[in-house]
Amino acid sequence: MKQPHILCSENDIEKMVVLPGDPERVLRVAGFLDTWEEVAYNREFRTIKGTYKEVPITVTSTGIGGASATIALEELITCGAEYFIRIGSAGACQSQIDIGDLIISTGAVREEGASRMYVSQNYPAVASFNLLRIIDDTCTELGYKPFIGITRSHDSFYIDNERQLMKHWNTKNVLGSDMETSAIYTVGSLRQVNVASILNNVVRYQSDVKDAINDYVDDETKAAEGEKKEIILALESFYNLYQELNS
Numbered sequence: 489m490k491q492p493h494i495l496c497s498e499n500d501i502e503k504m505v506v507l508p509g510d511p512e513r514v515l516r517v518a519g520f521l522d523t524w525e526e527v528a529y530n531r532e533f534r535t536i537k538g539t540y541k542e543v544p545i546t547v548t549s550t551g552i553g554g555a556s557a558t559i560a561l562e563e564l565i566t567c568g569a570e571y572f573i574r575i576g577s578a579g580a581c582q583s584q585i586d587i588g589d590l591i592i593s594t595g596a597v598r599e600e601g602a603s604r605m606y607v608s609q610n611y612p613a614v615a616s617f618n619l620l621r622i623i624d625d626t627c628t629e630l631g632y633k634p635f636i637g638i639t640r641s642h643d644s645f646y647i648d649n650e651r652q653l654m655k656h657w658n659t660k661n662v663l664g665s666d667m668e669t670s671a672i673y674t675v676g677s678l679r680q681v682n683v684a685s686i687l688n689n690v691v692r693y694q695s696d697v698k699d700a701i702n703d704y705v706d707d708e709t710k711a712a713e714g715e716k717k718e719i720i721l722a723l724e725s726f727y728n729l730y731q732e733l734n735s
């Protein structure tokens with residue numbers, strides 16, 4: 489049955505799914521695949537499927553925020569997907585994290601509304617241990633040195649006290665902020681599927697979000713390199729997972 493938002497049915501979706509937020513990033517992932525075709529594009533949800541070193545892979549954009557990300561996740565699960573790696577962008581919460589550095593989220597502060605509609609805030613938003621293990625091993629293989637730890641997901645980009653909130657989470661050793669990780673981790677655990685999140689840092693700690701958007705243009709090369717690295721890390725991790733599942 490075709491799902492109402494992603495406009496895909498079971499035949500369209502593979503077990504392993506890469507989840508960027510931005511529909512344009514889907515096409516940049518396509519550049520790393522051996523074969524691919526677009527399956528559907530509705531609203532913020534663009535889906536392609538293809539192969540990476542013969543591993544069947546789906547890539548679906550989730551849009552911005554937990555609300556749309558959990559819609560994508562739920563519909564992809566209904567279509568039979570089981571393993572999800574988000575490749576997102578983030579703002580750093582620690583000063584040693586530079587533009588283009590990768591952050592791997594082991595768990596996320598649930599400062600967004602979508603996951604709260606599912607379950608009380610006492611419930612943790614944690615990554616799949618199995619996927620984290622594979623991603624960590626793959627980083628070693630690739631020579632990547634990501635920051636690994638807790639992140640925070642929020643709903644509101646331009647609120648007046650965002651800087652203070654980031655300062656607060658900085659003292660709690662949170663690495664960075666995005667808008668989807670905690671929601672997809674929570675729903676992933678509730679639905680018993682495997683979810684992990686790799687984030688490319690695009691904003692330095694305590695830079696103004698509006699300036700940072702300009703920095704983002706200035707730091708285009710570093711940010712683009714970070715995005716490339718997270719795409720390769722996600723695809724190589726799925727390659728390694730596929731070998732494990734089929735050995």
Ligand SMILES: O=P(O)(O)O[C@H]1O[C@H](CO)[C@@H](O)[C@H]1O
Binds near residue numbers: 509
């Ligand atoms: O680049 P993506 O994956 O969309 O991730 C980040 O960028 C968007 C905000 O600019 C939010 O979706 C946030 O989580």
Ligand SMILES: O=c1cc[nH]c(=O)[nH]1
Binds near residue numbers: 579665
């Ligand atoms: O600062 C940032 C940058 C990207 N995504 C976020 O959620 N925050």
